[in-house]
Amino acid sequence: MENKLIVSLSPHVHGGDSVQKNMYGVLIALVPAFLVSLLAFGLGALIVTATSVAACVFFEWAIVKYLMKKPATTVCDGSAIITGVLLAFNLPSNLPIWIIILGALFAIGVGKMSFGGLGCNPFNPALAGRVFLLLSFPVQMTSWPQAGQLMSYLDAQTGATPLAIMKEAIATHDSSVLANLPESLNLLIGLPDSCMMGAGSLGEISALALLLGLIYMLWKRIITWHIPVSILATVFVFAGIMHLVDPVYASPVTVLLTGGLMLGAVFMATDYVTSPMSKKGMLIYGVCIGLLTVVIRLFGAYPEGMSFAILIMNAFTPLINTYCKPKRFGEVAKKK
Template sequence: MNKLIVSLSPHAHGSDSIERNMHGVIIALLPALLASFYFFGLGSAVVCLSSVAACVFFEWAITKYILRREPTLTDGSAVITGLLLGLNLPSNLPVWIVLLGALVAIGIGKMTFGGLGCNPFNPALVGRCFLLVSFPAAMTSWPVQGQLTKHLDAETAATPLYYMKEAIKTGDVNLLSGIPDSMSLLIGNVGNGFGAGTVGEVSTLALLLGLAYMLWKKIITWHTPVSILATVFVFSSLLHWASPVYANPFQVILTGGLMLGAIFMATDYVTSPMTHKGQLIYGVAIGFLTVVIRNWGSYPEGMSFAILIMNGFTPLINHYVKPKRYGKD
């Protein structure tokens, strides 16, 4: 017998669903994934595929044998967690470390809190930051581009972010002179003298294509990514104007995991604020924290930590920044 559900107006009908949006994010990640295969070859394929496979397996196993529920792998969330975790790792990372990161991302970052929709922190970043703290040497060895047939034996070098950090610490402006120009950073061609960073951060252009697709499909709104990038640009411009030891704002935006985090992880539905005003506050805070950690923290990169910190503030933002109730002035 069919049940008639009666509720008060207004009623909204749409084609949105968890599966549709998750699959849309996967499609948006494809340009960055293909760019990683182009620049890193075998290493990227091993890291990303093992990360996705491990995340899918751990979610299935935990859901079925620990939570005793029907597995929901078809929603695509485990695949996205695996892709984002893989894209946040160096292409020369041993597979056993990738598997450990996937276990932490799914087991602790997601399923401990009840699964999709319940996790307070982005699962992929939980896994990445766990690995960064546990295996700092392996997680900060950055392969040079063009070693398409190498994985564990890839040659490594320091990233542009490292030289930016060293310029601030030593006061030597000359360290910034060798950093690739903005157009090279946009495409992803950092040159043979630098490590290229994580698998997914190498090509800003590929990430921007993913952003354009998600905005076109209305999977996300512009508020979070634009507020993050605008804040980083303004803050970095002020620092560069105050002293030449700080890199110019275009180089700051186009290096490291800033774009990857702003577009694909800070916009996570579960861990980001619900209102547009809240998203702007959230984005500005992430941008500010990223610049602070990059310039004066222990790590050259600060995007992951900034997002996780603001994930913790999301419930507070949602509490104080609420939309008007329907019918109220």
Template sequence: MNTLTISPSPHVHSGDSVKKNMYGVVIALLPALAASLYYFGLGALIVTLAAVLSCVFFEWAIQKFLLKTEASILDGSAALTGLLLAFNMPTNLPIWIIIIGSLVAIGIGKMSFGGLGNNIFNPALVGRVFLLISFPVQMTLWPEPGKNMTAYLDATTGATPLSVMKEGLANGETVSALMDKIPSITELFYGNMGGSAGEVAAVALIIGLIYMLIRKIITWHIPVTVIGTIAVFTGILHLVNPELYAGPLFHLLTGGVMLGAIFMATDYVTSPMSNKGMVIFGIGIGIITVVIRVFGAYPEGVSFAIIIMNGFVPLIDKYIKPKRFGEVAKTTKA
């Protein structure tokens, strides 16, 4: 007698795979990579190659020599982690620091939890936050776009718009006066400002978002909720005191808001499974980001906000569950 074994539902196959989706995100990041190369030249290329190659190497080495498991470097996840890590670093960062960041991202952020699908926190952000705490000077020296394009370690550096705003307000200057010291909103949109390799060009990141939405690699819930929450929160503060709090467009187009909302917060493993959970997750990221930027010591808060909310994902998934298929809604008697 032949036995038919049926696995648990769902039984519908979408045709997607880990490899397909990972490389889909990589493709979506190509416009931002092109913008980074355009603004920062050789430094962006060196940092990107160093991060991607070292992440792939460390995943292969850990699986082969420590975990004794089959290598999974071809699924694209290690390369994507390296690319996102590079996008969260200055383009004049020494290679040895990049390698340390890659080891932390892959070894601690990913493989220590059991590899892809098991990590709690976004591996690239784990590497980035570790470097920011360990090497604060090197991680806050920002090359100026369009200058010394063939330079790497000797690139001309300057302050980011967020740093200018934070320091200026601390010194008693007004928002309107400080806005004259930073690039215009149009320049911020196109990326003509100092910052990490992949966070400067909002237009390039939005192109990547549109591509992923069309390909159904991600849904709109997290990006729109994060961006919307930051816009509403900073908009209210700006209305209360426009000379003390910068407006929504400034906050949305500077720092890592677009990169974080579109590519970091939407990570499959470290974000909620349900649509309602994604909205709660996105609201939390938006609120924490603004609180750190406006009231905290750091000028930027996106990385910390995402990692903090990553820690709440198991709770969100536990208490925000979709209705079971076939479940009958409870009714009360009149």
């Protein structure tokens, strides 16, 4: 029996989906990771996150109202709040407030509003802000406070991150250095082996908290599995091959659980605006991000490669969308 398209007159039932609903759904999914960051860094996590969110919302409101001369109705859609939270999740918990504000200005003013606002930006605004700060203030952006200093902010003691230890093992070609890494279970839950271990940025403390956010977004159908699963699977396979070739490279499980890999795969690479539209395109996009991340981590100058990998593939998204166009409805296939 042939399936026929039935076209009926209005009124039609609305699907209930909206930009605002999806944005606040993502914010709910970020709650577990935020709570873990508060448990790990306390006052520092609260100050950095509150400053970033407030600055992003303010700059979007000011730019829309006074520069674009439009009603500032988009401020309440949740996109500026998400940019603020994700920017904060990519920062150390002792970053000075003025640097956070500069990062928020770049993320909203340059990364988003200069292209026309939500839906027009080719690059993820939060990652654009993070990379801008990393290149402009490399010392402040790579000084990682040790976990457990709940009431410390600017005077918090810093330490080495798991990614720095992995990079040291590669640089010295000494696999014994990897013994200083926390256990995989501790990386999963978000508990360092010692308070002397710098945990990293706010959003990369607990892989489990980020996975809970992934499950929630999949349950609510905010995102699909294609991008996060393809990124994580590619990283696991590529890192596993490198570990088998030379034990100086960390195990694939450790690679998955360290740094901003999980945060980027779940919350940043899946950004609606900057990721491909088709399922095939999403898989290509995710595989390329995974490959680039491992290559930069293992052979690049920076210990972390997730931010750069996502931004690079953001630039290729229009090309992927062109290559992976879905078949037109009603088109008759040409006979060979």
